[in-house]
Amino acid sequence: MASTQVETKTSLTQKLKNSSLKKKSIPYLLVFPAILFVVGVLGYAIVAGVLMSLYDMQLSFADAPFIGLQNYIYLFTDSTFLNSLFVSLIFVFGSVVLGLTLSLSFALSLYKCKRSGNFFKALSLVPYLISGIATAIMFRFLFSGDVGLINMILSTFGLDTVNFLANPWWALLICILANVWFVCPFATLILLSGIQSVDQELFDSAKIDGAHKHHILLKIILPLIAPMMGISLIWLSFASFNMFDVILPLTNGGPGRATEVMALYMYNVAFDELQYSLGSTVMVIILFFNVLTSLIYLKVFNVNYSE
Amino acid sequence: MEGTGFIKTTQSWMGKRWHWIPLIILLVWTILPLVWAVSASFKEATEVYQTPVSLIPESFNFDNYIRVFDYPNFWRYLFNSVFLAVTTTVLAVAVSILAGYAFARYAFRFRHILLIFILVPRIIPRASIIVPLFTGIAFLGILDSYLALVLTYTATAVPLATWILAGFFKVIPKALEEAAAIDGAKPWQIIWHVVIPISLPAIITVSIFSLREAWNEFPFVLAFTSSQEMRTLPYQLFMLKDSMGMQDWPMVLAFTIVTILPLLILYIIFEKKVVNNILSGAVK
Known part of the structure; x- marks a missing residue:
């Protein structure tokens, strides 16, 4: 691949009158603006965040004393942070389990569905277009104590209504549901693209060999789409570990701190208590969890991130 | 599972x-x-x-919708949302076309390192980096400005856009570009006259992704702006929920629908391209 590009490039170079130095600088010039944005903003954020987590920064960075890992030690002995870590882990686990179950069954049935398949494919992506705030408000309206549709249905059937968002466990479950609604569509399409790339002949020959239905799914489809499953799992857990938009308007971390995930804790510590160093420390911890979970997925699902 | x-x-x-x-x-x-x-x-x-x-x-x-449009500053929030979405999309797509083309067509030193610089941040979630970004923006003295939002929105959109476009550029036949090069066309002329016209489907997909990101963005605008004039529609929707205690549901929901509709309409127009581009595995 690279060698053919080099060949084309050299053959072009001979035909052009441009000096080779000018020619060589072209790709760097083309890449420069993108690198500037990405490294300047995102790269800066990571480096500055890691540095800030090692200092005790109150107002400005200039006079902040270096305190090593003390911010980390503080957080891991702070019950409020440990609570948010615990809430995050449940939230992510719930979202990933529910999200993968739904997106896998959606993707498999979208693949099977020939008639009106395009309609359902288009429909399945709709929540992806909607903001986290709007998602949160619609789910709040569905599950609210007085006007919520779910409670009205419950009372129509003579069942007791539940004040969902006032109960810690219900509130967390509603957050997971809203989050899955919001992040699942993308995972569905990633999985569907994996299933579609499986060779149709494999299905046919399996059918001819009289393979059992669940054998086809378990022995052929699932192993072949394992890398895509890894990628959708990375997507689901990344989106969930850092979820902020949906939870803030839905429960604001409440009741109490029952739905205060790490991203919310980070926001409060940084912008309400103005402890930027602690906020950055939480950022490093969140990113650490992101990297850790994706390494596990990459290993387990054999994802090969080739270009 | x-x-x-x-x-x-x-x-x-x-x-x-x-x-x-x-x-x-x-x-x-x-x-x-x-x-x-x-x-x-x-x-x-x-x-x-x-x-x-x-x-x-x-x-x-339609009273609720009329009340939304009459809401104080509604048009200002709408303008902010549209302005930020369009500016950052144009910037991000332009920057990504150049970078994507370089990665797809040139073999150069540090190519892999630079590719990693572009691709790894693709998976860095926005909400998690608000704290160091906030201090950096405060240091530059551009808090509460369009500039801060344009810079951060564009930067977060570039990685995915570059990735999708590079993948697309790689599979277009080189013959046209080579013919143009032999005729003495410069690289930017080739990109403008040859590459962009045949890549329109991918460019539309990338633009919709980027519009979606900017239109729905919330953590950055919440953290980096303070004045009412800077609010976007999602920000105001969030404030609406707070200030009204969620009592006036029909109005809040009408506001919600108004924020959803523009993207939904765009999506309905370009749905096939977007869905097919994701399904072709371009987005991972």
Whole structure:
């Protein structure tokens, strides 16, 4: 691949009158603006965040004393942070389990569905277009104590209504549901693209060999789409570990701190208590969890991130 | 990993019509929150409290929407949202076309390192980096400005856009570009006259992704702006929920629908391209 590009490039170079130095600088010039944005903003954020987590920064960075890992030690002995870590882990686990179950069954049935398949494919992506705030408000309206549709249905059937968002466990479950609604569509399409790339002949020959239905799914489809499953799992857990938009308007971390995930804790510590160093420390911890979970997925699902 | 839906699909794979069960779940699950919100947005404020519930409002009244448009500063928030979405999309797409073309067509030193610089941040979530970004923006003295939002929105959109475009550029035949190069066309002339016209489907997809990011963005605008004039529609929707204590549901929901509609319309127009581009595996 690279060698053919080099060949084309050299053959072009001979035909052009441009000096080779000018020619060589072209790709760097083309890449420069993108690198500037990405490294300047995102790269800066990571480096500055890691540095800030090692200092005790109150107002400005200039006079902040270096305190090593003390911010980390503080957080891991702070019950409020440990609570948010615990809430995050449940939230992510719930979202990933529910999200993968739904997106896998959606993707498999979208693949099977020939008639009106395009309609359902288009429909399945709709929540992806909607903001986290709007998602949160619609789910709040569905599950609210007085006007919520779910409670009205419950009372129509003579069942007791539940004040969902006032109960810690219900509130967390509603957050997971809203989050899955919001992040699942993308995972569905990633999985569907994996299933579609499986060779149709494999299905046919399996059918001819009289393979059992669940054998086809378990022995052929699932192993072949394992890398895509890894990628959708990375997507689901990344989106969930850092979820902020949906939870803030839905429960604001409440009741109490029952739905205060790490991203919310980070926001409060940084912008309400103005402890930027602690906020950055939480950022490093969140990113650490992101990297850790994706390494596990990459290993387990054999994802090969080739270009 | 196993749930009822999963087992059902397992047992019925290749079975006759069982795939309709997950599809019906998909349909209800996807549209229920939306349909219910749309229905309530046409209701009177007191009607949402009535039992038994009705999906069809007693009378379709557009009062709630008119109140949204009359809301103080609504047009300013709309302008901010549109301005930020369009500016950052144009910037991000332009920057990504150049970078994507370089990665697709040139072999150069540090190519792999630079590619990693672009691709790794693709998976860095926005919400998690607000704290160091905030201090950096405060240091530059550009808090509460369009510049801060344009810079951060563009930077977060570039990685995915570059990735998708590079993948697309790689598969277009080189013959046209080579012919143009032999005729003495410069690289930017080739990009402008040859590459961009044949890559329009990918560019549209990338633009919709980037528009979606900027239009729905919330953590950055919440953290980096303070004055009311800088608010975007999602920010105001969030404030609406706070200040009204969620009492005036029909109006809040009408506002919600107004923020959803523009993207939904764009999506309906370009849906095939977007869905097919994701399905071709361009987005990972």
